[in-house]
Amino acid sequence: MAKGTVFDIQQMTLADGPGVRTTVFLKGCPLRCQWCHNPEGLSPRPQLMVSPNGCAACGACRRVCPSPERCVACGACVKVCPANLRKICGVEYTPEELAELLLADREYLTALGGGVTFSGGEPTLQSEFLLETLALLKPMHRAVETCGYCPEETFLKVIEAVDYVIMDIKHTDSAVHRRYTGVDNAPILSNLELLKKSGKPFRIRVPLIPGVNDSRENLETTARLVAGAPMLEKVELLSYHQTAGAKYSMVGMTYQPEFDVSLPPEQWPECFREKGICCDVL
Amino acid sequence: MTDYISKLKERFIIDKAHHQYRHKPSDPFDLARELSAQEAGDIERSVRRLAWVLKRERPAVYPDEKIVLLRTEPTIPEIYTPEEKEALARQYYIHEQGKVCNVTADYEKLLLVGFEEMTRRLQERRQTLEPNQQDQRRQLLAMEQTLELLTDLAERYRQEALRVGNLSAAARLEWVPAKAPRTFLEALQMLRLIHYGLWASGQYHNTLGRFDQYMYPFLQRDLANGLSEEEALEQLEEFFLCCNKDSDLYPGMQQGDNGQSLVLGGRDERGENQYNLLSSLCLTACRELQLIDPKINLRVHGGTPLSVYEEGTRLTKMGLGFPQYVNDDVVIPCLKGWGYEEKDAVNYSVAACWELIVPGAGMDIPNLDALAFPQMVLEALDDFEAAEDFETGLQAVRKAIFRRAEEMTAGRKPVYMEPAPLLSLMMEGCLEEGRDISLGGRYNNYGFHGTGLATAVDSLAAIEQYVFREKRFTISQLRRMLRDNFEGEEELAHLLRYDGPKLGNDDERADRLAVLLLDWFADSLEGRRNERGGIYRPGTGSAMYYLWHGREMGATPDGRRAGEPLPCNYSPSLFVRTRGPISVVKSFTRPHLDRVANGGPLTIELHNSVFRTPDSIGKVALFVRSFFQLGGHQMQINSVHRETLLAAKAHPEQYKNLIVRVWGWSGYFVELDEAYQDHIIQRAEMTF
Numbered sequence: 014m015a016k017g018t019v020f021d022i023q024q025m026t027l028a029d030g031p032g033v034r035t036t037v038f039l040k041g042c043p044l045r046c047q048w049c050h051n052p053e054g055l056s057p058r059p060q061l062m063v064s065p066n067g068c069a070a071c072g073a074c075r076r077v078c079p080s081p082e083r084c085v086a087c088g089a090c091v092k093v094c095p096a097n098l099r100k101i102c103g104v105e106y107t108p109e110e111l112a113e114l115l116l117a118d119r120e121y122l123t124a125l126g127g128g129v130t131f132s133g134g135e136p137t138l139q140s141e142f143l144l145e146t147l148a149l150l151k152p153m154h155r156a157v158e159t160c161g162y163c164p165e166e167t168f169l170k171v172i173e174a175v176d177y178v179i180m181d182i183k184h185t186d187s188a189v190h191r192r193y194t195g196v197d198n199a200p201i202l203s204n205l206e207l208l209k210k211s212g213k214p215f216r217i218r219v220p221l222i223p224g225v226n227d228s229r230e231n232l233e234t235t236a237r238l239v240a241g242a243p244m245l246e247k248v249e250l251l252s253y254h255q256t257a258g259a260k261y262s263m264v265g266m267t268y269q270p271e272f273d274v275s276l277p278p279e280q281w282p283e284c285f286r287e288k289g290i291c292c293d294v295l
Numbered sequence: 296m297t298d299y300i301s302k303l304k305e306r307f308i309i310d311k312a313h314h315q316y317r318h319k320p321s322d323p324f325d326l327a328r329e330l331s332a333q334e335a336g337d338i339e340r341s342v343r344r345l346a347w348v349l350k351r352e353r354p355a356v357y358p359d360e361k362i363v364l365l366r367t368e369p370t371i372p373e374i375y376t377p378e379e380k381e382a383l384a385r386q387y388y389i390h391e392q393g394k395v396c397n398v399t400a401d402y403e404k405l406l407l408v409g410f411e412e413m414t415r416r417l418q419e420r421r422q423t424l425e426p427n428q429q430d431q432r433r434q435l436l437a438m439e440q441t442l443e444l445l446t447d448l449a450e451r452y453r454q455e456a457l458r459v460g461n462l463s464a465a466a467r468l469e470w471v472p473a474k475a476p477r478t479f480l481e482a483l484q485m486l487r488l489i490h491y492g493l494w495a496s497g498q499y500h501n502t503l504g505r506f507d508q509y510m511y512p513f514l515q516r517d518l519a520n521g522l523s524e525e526e527a528l529e530q531l532e533e534f535f536l537c538c539n540k541d542s543d544l545y546p547g548m549q550q551g552d553n554g555q556s557l558v559l560g561g562r563d564e565r566g567e568n569q570y571n572l573l574s575s576l577c578l579t580a581c582r583e584l585q586l587i588d589p590k591i592n593l594r595v596h597g598g599t600p601l602s603v604y605e606e607g608t609r610l611t612k613m614g615l616g617f618p619q620y621v622n623d624d625v626v627i628p629c630l631k632g633w634g635y636e637e638k639d640a641v642n643y644s645v646a647a648c649w650e651l652i653v654p655g656a657g658m659d660i661p662n663l664d665a666l667a668f669p670q671m672v673l674e675a676l677d678d679f680e681a682a683e684d685f686e687t688g689l690q691a692v693r694k695a696i697f698r699r700a701e702e703m704t705a706g707r708k709p710v711y712m713e714p715a716p717l718l719s720l721m722m723e724g725c726l727e728e729g730r731d732i733s734l735g736g737r738y739n740n741y742g743f744h745g746t747g748l749a750t751a752v753d754s755l756a757a758i759e760q761y762v763f764r765e766k767r768f769t770i771s772q773l774r775r776m777l778r779d780n781f782e783g784e785e786e787l788a789h790l791l792r793y794d795g796p797k798l799g800n801d802d803e804r805a806d807r808l809a810v811l812l813l814d815w816f817a818d819s820l821e822g823r824r825n826e827r828g829g830i831y832r833p834g835t836g837s838a839m840y841y842l843w844h845g846r847e848m849g850a851t852p853d854g855r856r857a858g859e860p861l862p863c864n865y866s867p868s869l870f871v872r873t874r875g876p877i878s879v880v881k882s883f884t885r886p887h888l889d890r891v892a893n894g895g896p897l898t899i900e901l902h903n904s905v906f907r908t909p910d911s912i913g914k915v916a917l918f919v920r921s922f923f924q925l926g927g928h929q930m931q932i933n934s935v936h937r938e939t940l941l942a943a944k945a946h947p948e949q950y951k952n953l954i955v956r957v958w959g960w961s962g963y964f965v966e967l968d969e970a971y972q973d974h975i976i977q978r979a980e981m982t983f
Contacts, residue, residue: 024875027911027917033918036878067947073785086575093785096948097793097870117801118877124924126915259967293908 020054020102020134028295030156030177032127035118037111039143040103042135043162045195046183047270048222050257054134059103062263067096103166103266110143112149112151119153128154128176137163137171146219147174160202168204178208178215184226185234193225193271204239209242217248223276232284240288247291252278278284296583302534303703308586313962316355316367326372331379338437339729340374341496341714345441347372347449348495354455354916355797356464362533363464364483364491366541371497374713385484387711392546395499395712395733397554397662399504399644400721401655406482406509407488408468410442412722420726425454431729437716438726445492445717446472451790479527482513483534489717496717499546500554500647503589504654506956507559507574514573524576532580538588551587554647560603561594561756562623566640568598570915578606578663585613586725596623604916610907613933619649619896620919625928626651629892632649633830635738649836649864649929650742650894650979656723658736660710661830661832661893664703665744668751668812669861670849671695685763692755695814700819703743709826739829742893746837746844747861748809749798749868753853756796756805757848777850780857801866801878806885835865835928860949864895865929871950874903876918884925896929897922903934944972
């Protein structure tokens with residue numbers, strides 16, 4: 014039985030699929046998008062996350078630390094912080110444990126037209142755990158939010174196991190994609206073709222990053238890639254926001270994007286709308 | 296919003312230009328000394344107070360306004376000297392200021408007949424009295440004089456309107472209040488006068504009741520005669536603006552705590568939905584005006600369509616903190632269980648905050664006192680120490696609740712309130728019996744708040760978990776920790792505060808205790824009668840007690856430190872980060888709320904960006920409805936605004952549950968870097 018690592022479970026997510034949903038964030042991602050706003054989801058391993066606000070510098074955390082040279086995410090400091098500013102980000106679950114937790118809200122979520130969405134990180138990175146959990150959640154509406162970067166076989170199994178797919182297309186040019194996300198987009202684009210043919214209802218998301226992928230040309234190409242797919246519900250353009258870097262310091266990382274964060278991204282919903290594709294700008 | 300309304304908003308709200316007409320405040324006891332020297336009776340004193348205020352009023356009319364009347368006299372004088380008040384307090388229980396407050400008048404009683412006809416009825420009734428019915432005669436005369444005084448003020452306003460060339464306002468005042476209004480606008484003008492008259496009579500927390508029901512017939516008539524909805528909306532918005540003209544002069548605990556609440560929707564005895572076009576216009580008016588008054592309560596029930604919740608949610612989005620929702624399907628059975636007749640129960644309205652009262656029939660005092668649940672837990676610690684198991688100790692909490700119920704109800708001095716002749720005209724039976732409403736109405740029930748439920752529940756759950764189940768420490772060790780305010784026990788304090796079972800997490804270990812505590816609160820008051828023959832109603836509200844009780848209270852077993860505030864009303868503890876809104880709704884609908892519906896809402900805070908698309912508005916509406924479908928009684932959703940965010944920045948430990956939508960993601964506000972917090976605060980300034 015595969016165990017999975019989850020870095021957050023959020024209730025009442027309104028933008029992650031139909032109805033009112035609970036979103037499970039699985040830890041670990043094969044991509045390194047420079048605009049990533051969930052840096053705690055990148056590493057597959059549990060790690061310490063520290064919120065700076067409200068810290069009285071009492072020193073309790075330092076006094077109990079057994080490994081001051083290098084954090085081993087033991088959690089000793091978490092238990093002594095009087096303001097509860099520390100947590101171990103990344104909790105291990107068995108599929109049964111996670112499913113039990115989620116099934117407790119089955120009736121509620123179903124009544125509100127929703128269900129469960131698996132996001133990340135990249136949920137397909139823990140595909141064995143994901144598939145086992147999805148199988149246990151059969152009575153609920155299940156969705157996955159994926160970057161599409163995974164082996165074909167995994168991708169097919171996952172989309173087969175869900176009712177709804179949300180997939181990112183970050184850039185259509187492989188060189189630019191590699192530069193800003195660290196990986197080639199070839200597997201993503203070929204998985205997109207599988208998704209289009211799968212018969213699953215899906216939604217495409219494009220994070221609009223200023224100067225990276227917000228050109229009319231890139232969005233035109235994106236629109237051509239998805240145009241005519243019968244099960245495509247809509248395309249969502251998510252404008253980059255300056256708050257994207259908010260959590261980096263909390264996991265001991267530095268936010269260093271190579272694009273100009275102060276520029277407002279261009280928005281070209283008409284690229285999609287002209288092709289008869291519903292497009293929301295969020 | 297039309298240009299005309301924008302102009303009025305600019306004048307009365309932004310510039311407060313009308314404040315120039317206000318006089319200097321007077322000594323509030325001047326009149327009382329005069330009345331005392333003359334040994335005047337209390338009914339006479341009440342009439343003379345109104346006469347004193349109205350005599351000082353200097354009508355001020357703007358040439359363009361359609362609904363006139365401004366308060367120019369800031370002082371509402373006392374009718375008793377301080378010495379007389381002390382003497383009264385020795386003999387009687389004086390609630391708050393000793394004035395009738397926090398009830399809902401049946402405005403139709405005057406709106407449907409006009410002052411002339413009402414005066415005629417009063418005179419007629421006076422003539423049928425027996426010679427020995429002096430009290431009744433005095434009372435009826437006082438009511439009559441009150442109408443005379445207000446009629447005179449209206450006439451002076453008419454003349455002033457003529458003087459400044461506002462002919463249409465003058466024409467309306469030629470008809471109302473003497474005769475029953477013919478149009479919506481006349482009805483609004485008359486309601487404005489009556490409402491003003493209540494404040495000028497010393498009444499406060501003057502609620503507006505089921506406005507969309509008693510005003511609708513006037514609107515319907517106009518619409519049938521060709522008034523457009525846009526015109527109606529403009530008239531309504533002007534009336535709502537009027538509610539904000541003098542509100543800074545109204546008494547209350549805080550600015551804005553003035554009780555100008557208004558109730559919309561609901562069902563009737565047959566279960567028919569009573570939400571109408573006027574209800575909808577009221578929501579639109581609030582959305583456009585964005586003012587603190589009137590405060591909207593929306594009655595919902597199983598037959599309320601989702602579109603009504605969506606309209607409500609669009610108003611919530613404005614960040615005003617209303618509508619507050621109330622569930623007919625819980626409240627009506629609860630009121631009936633307490634002895635309210637069916638026709639009254641279905642006609643309930645909301646008092647100043649969230650207390651449920653019956654217009655025209657209820658002289659209830661729903662905020663007589665409060666029971667602090669965490670105190671009940673602290674008082675049971677001795678018994679927990681001696682107890683072999685948790686359940687035995689728990690019985691001591693029940694005993695403490697019953698003890699406190701006895702303390703709050705036994706040996707009460709009778710209530711005394713100053714007479715309220717104008718209000719009496721709009722309360723059932725007062726005219727017929729020649730009786731003042733201060734002496735009691737058809738319902739004379741008293742209510743108690745129950746504060747800090749979550750703190751108490753979390754404390755008990757921690758005792759069960761760590762003392763009895765895991766045996767991590769004993770009760771005497773716990774008591775030492777509480778006494779020392781957790782000094783030197785950081786790790787255990789953290790465990791209790793953050794890791795224990797908490798109410799709001801959909802956790803049976805905590806939720807079952809909430810069910811018990813509220814049941815016991817209801818049990819403890821059952822069968823008790825007050826000196827007016829009424830019952831005692833338990834509730835889930837806190838009013839300001841969540842600060843007062845919190846300040847006085849030592850540390851509690853849930854890890855709350857001494858002096859920390861309790862959660863407001865019916866909500867999770869302030870420092871508990873619950874799993875989310877769904878868990879909160881599930882936990883908080885578990886108790887038997889149909890036994891404790893004195894009033895007190897669950898409050899949920901959502902960031903205003905949650906409301907940004909029509910799609911998400913629809914989903915929030917579904918969420919709101921779910922609370923009521925699961926049996927919730929009252930709920931208030933906040934679209935969080937700048938002030939809250941600033942407070943959260945200064946006291947992050949009290950705002951752990953504050954969710955902010957940052958980009959395509961949600962996060963906890965308190966976890967963000969300062970720069971991002973400031974950014975969101977800035978953005979909140981732009982959000983309306």
